[in-house]
Amino acid sequence: MRIDLHTHSTASDGTDTPAELVRNAAAAGLDVVALTDHDTVGGYAEARAALPEGLTLVTGAELSCRLDGVSLHMLAYLFDPEEPELARERELVRDDRVPRARAMVGKLRELGVPVTWEQVARIAGDGAVGRPHIATALVELGVVGSVSDAFTSEWLANDGRAYVEKHELDPFDAIRLVKAAGGVTVFAHPLAVKRGSCVSEGAIAELAAAGLDGIEVDHMDHDDPTRARLRGLAADLGLLTTGSSDYHGSRKTCGLGDCTTDPEIYGEIVRRATGAFPVPGAGG
Numbered sequence: 266m267r268i269d270l271h272t273h274s275t276a277s278d279g280t281d282t283p284a285e286l287v288r289n290a291a292a293a294g295l296d297v298v299a300l301t302d303h304d305t306v307g308g309y310a311e312a313r314a315a316l317p318e319g320l321t322l323v324t325g326a327e328l329s330c331r332l333d334g335v336s337l338h339m340l341a342y343l344f345d346p347e348e349p350e351l352a353r354e355r356e357l358v359r360d361d362r363v364p365r366a367r368a369m370v371g372k373l374r375e376l377g378v379p380v381t382w383e384q385v386a387r388i389a390g391d392g393a394v395g396r397p398h399i400a401t402a403l404v405e406l407g408v409v410g411s412v413s414d415a416f417t418s419e420w421l422a423n424d425g426r427a428y429v430e431k432h433e434l435d436p437f438d439a440i441r442l443v444k445a446a447g448g449v450t451v452f453a454h455p456l457a458v459k460r461g462s463c464v465s466e467g468a469i470a471e472l473a474a475a476g477l478d479g480i481e482v483d484h485m486d487h488d489d490p491t492r493a494r495l496r497g498l499a500a501d502l503g504l505l506t507t508g509s510s511d512y513h514g515s516r517k518t519c520g521l522g523d524c525t526t527d528p529e530i531y532g533e534i535v536r537r538a539t540g541a542f543p544v545p546g547a548g549g
Contacts, residue, residue: 268297268526270323270534271340271453271481271509275390276300276308277327278397280514283308284315287546291317293521297531297543299323299342299509304358305393306346316546323534323543327453328443329358331433335462336423337452339439340481340507343538344448351442354434359393361432366394372427373399373420378408396421397516412516416460423461440476447540451479451507456495457486466498473502478537483508483524485517505530 273279274286281289283300286308290298298320300312309324316322325342344351366385373380380402388405389398400415409415416422434442436452443450452472456463469480482495483506499506508524511517535543 266296266528266531267294267522268528268531269295269510269512269522269524270297270299270325270342270451270507270526270531271301271327271484272298272512272521273302273327273514274300274308274312275392276305277302277393278389278395278513278516279392280516283312286512286514287312287316287320287322290521291320291546295320295522297321297323298521299325299340301325301327301340301342303327303393303395304329304355304362306355307393309346313544316544318546320546321543322546324541325448326355328355328439329431329433330436330439331430332436332464332468335464336433337436337464338454339434339436339443340451340453341439341443342449342451342534343541343543344443344446345540346446348442348446348540351446354438354442358432358434362394365429365431366399368429369396369399369421369427372429373403376426378403378406380406397513399427401516411518413518436472437475440472444476447538449478449534449537450476451481451505451534452477453481454484454486454511455480456491457484459486469498470502473504477504478534479505479507479530481509482506483526484511485519485523486511505533507534 274283328339400412507526510523
């Protein structure tokens with residue numbers, strides 16, 4: 266089985282619609298794909314309706330969190346999307362995205378970049394606006410050569426000149442809320458240092474003690490020594506280890522299935538979940 270547990274669609278900051286994403290996942294030879302848009306479940310219905318035969322859909326989300334001033338992302342799988350407390354927190358994060366993006370556009374303009382809110386809104390479309398949309402605008406304007414090039418201290422990284430904080434969950438609250446909604450939590454790309462500051466291994470241990478289920482190890486932003494370090498940490502803490510592409514369509518260079526999750530780990534995630542179940546494709 267080929268299993269990719271971290272992908273994004275146009276419901277957040279990917280370039281594939283949810284329907285295109287599941288069709289492309291099947292074409293890439295995946296057996297299981299998780300749709301984990303940022304702080305939203307808005308792509309679920311379309312993905313389910315288009316799900317090809319032979320592909321299983323795992324519903325999820327990537328939750329925006331902050332711990333001790335450091336932004337981090339928490340992948341949540343197979344939770345009940347209607348659970349009210351978690352739904353309310355996702356809505357608070359989404360509601361803060363537009364004013365935050367407008368503020369970043371304002372900072373960029375102060376730095377001499379002729380970006381406009383109208384340009385960013387056009388790029389975002391109906392998706393949950395975020396930094397990748399602003400980064401795409403910078404590419405269009407010729408300010409940077411790629412979306413990745415925009416995520417530096419010069420521009421949009423966590424310590425960047427145009428960075429603006431947003432409402433984010435405390436990760437301990439995120440773990441509690443996801444578990445209350447019957448879901449499973451995995452810390453996304455925990456040591457992706459090129460994105461900015463990362464939380465300490467001690468903090469990961471505290472999250473594990475609070476009920477964190479796993480950490481994402483095999484990811485494009487982790488080199489081989491980092492992956493080995495994380496596997497050792499996971500073994501010490503009793504955490505599951507996953508691998509995922511973090512696919513964003515044409516917005517990033519990674520392809521579906523570039524990193525994958527072991528079938529036994531996937532089976533354990535499904536076993537632990539009670540809020541929702543994987544959806545088998547029926548040729549939609």
